[in-house]
Amino acid sequence: MQGLITADQAIQFSYWITAILFIMGLKRMSSPVTARSGILWAGAGMVVATVITFLTPGMANFGLIAIAVVLGSVIAAWSGKRVAMTDMPQMIALYNGMGGGAAAAIAAVELYKLSDPAHAGTTHDTAVLALAVIGGLIGAVSFSGSLIAFAKLQGLINKSLRFGGQQILNLLLLAGALALGAMVALGIDQSAGVVTTFFVVALVLGLTMTLPIGGADMPVVISLYNALTGLAVSFEGFVLGNSAMIIAGMVVGAAGTLLTQLMAKAMNRSLGNVLFSGFGDTGGEAQGTVTGSMKPIEATDVGVMMAFAQKVIVVPGYGMAVAQAQHKVWELCQLLIERGVTVKFAIHPVAGRMPGHMNVLLAEAGVPYDIIADLDEINAEFETCDVALIIGANDVVNPVARTDKSSPIYGMPILNADKSKNVIVVKRGKGAGFSGIENALFYLDNTRMLYADGQRAAIDLIGAVKAVG
C-alpha cells in the first residue's frame, strides 16, 4: 500500500490539526475582538477529532459509542441553551465535572483490564500505569468536587460542612488513594477490588475537599478543578497514546492554573487559603461591631438626587443579576445620560460570581464597554461622584476591608464607594451579604438604604427620574 496513508496516520494527522485549532482558538478567545471566532475554531477542532476517531483500527461497540455520544450531546446542548446567564458559573462547574468523570472512567477501564482474563499477557509500563492512576485520581476528585461546587452555587447545598480534623481526614484519604494507586501501578495487587476501592476513596476525597469551602470561594475552586481536569485528560492521553488529549489537556492544565491564580489574586485570597481556611460563607462569628443605624430613603428622593447629579457611578453586584434588573438599570442610566449626567459602571473583579461574569451580564443588557470601568480605573473617581448607586453588591464595597484587621475580608481590594458624596444602597432586606459579613458602608452618614428588590427599585427609579421632567 505504498503511497496511501493508513487510518492511523490519518488519525494522527487530524489530531495534530485539532491541537493547532485548539491553541489558535484559545489565543483568539483571550481578546474581546476575536473571542467569538475563537470558540468556532476550537469547535471545528473538536468535530475533526471526534469524527476521525471512529476510524480507529480495532474498535468495537460502535453502537454503544454512538448512543452515548448522541445522548450526552443532546442533554448537554439542551441544558446549556436554557441556562440563565446568572447561572453560568455552576454550569461550567457541572460540565467540567463531567470531563473529570470521563477521564476517571478512561482510567477505570484501563485499570480493570489488568485483572480481566481477556487481556491476560498484555503488560503495561509502570510509568504508563502510574499516569493512569494519577489521572484517574485527579479526574475522580475533579468529578465529585465539581458536583459539590455545582450544588453549592445552585443553592442545593447551603451549609458548609466543617468539623475538627477535616484537614487530617483529607490527608488520610489522599494518602490512602495514593497507596492503593501505587499497589496497582507497581503490580503488587491489581485486582478489581483494589481498583474499585481506589476510585471510591478518590471520589470521597473530592467531596470532603470541597464541602468545607464556602460559596464565595467557589469560582476559584471551579477554576482549579478546570485545570485539574485538563491535567487528568493529558495523563490519560498519555496512557492511550493520544496526542490530541496530551496537548489539549496540558494546555488547559497550564492555562487553568494561571486563571486560578489570577482569580485568587483578584479576590485577595491565596489558593492555600481557599482550600484550607474555610472562609467564604456564613461566618456569623464575632464580626466587628458596627455603630450607627441604617437610614432608609424613598425612590422618589433618589430619583431627584440622581437627575440633578453631575456624575453617577453604578456598582452592580450579583444581586442585581439575580433580580434580572440589569436591563432596567441600563434603561435608568440611559435616561440619566440623556439629561447630561455622566454615568459609569464600576466593576469589581469578583462582581458576579467570577471575574468577568458581571461584564457578560452587562453586555447582555447592552451596556457599552466604554462606560464600564474596573477597580483601578474607577476608584479615584468616587471622590468626584455625586451619587454611588450600589445595587446588589455588598462585600466589594465594604470599607471594613481597608480598616478592620480582624475581618475575614481585610486586605481585599474594594471599590471606594464610601468616598462619594451620596451612597444609595439598593437592598432587599437588612441581612448580610454572600459572605455573611456586616457591611460598615450601610451605616455611614452619607449612605441611604433603598429597600427593594433590584428590579422593583430600578423601575421605581425610572419613574422617579421621568417625574422630574
Next chain:
Amino acid sequence: MEGMIALYIFMLAAFVGYEVISRVPVILHTPLMSGSNFVHGIVLVGAMVALGNANSTLEQVIGFVGVLLAAGNAVGGYVVTERMLEMFKSSGSGGKKGTH
C-alpha cells in the same frame, strides 16, 4: 509513546497554555474558563477509544458512562461558551440585546 518525547510535549504544551492566556483581560476570565473547559472535552476521543476496546460488561458500562460524560463536557462547554461570547459581537455599539 516514547517517554522523553512525551515529557517534552507535556512541557511545551504547558508553556503554550500559560503564554496563550497570560495577557487576558478580566472581562474575558469567565468566557475563557468556559472555553478551556470546552477544550478538555477532547477527553471524548479517549473515552470513545476506551469504550471501543472494552470487553467485559463492567468495562462497557464504565466506558459508556465515560463517553456520555465526555460528550456532555464537550457539547455543554461549547454551547455555554458560544452563548457568552456571542454578546461580545456588538461591543461598543451598545443598546443591542444579545439573542438567546
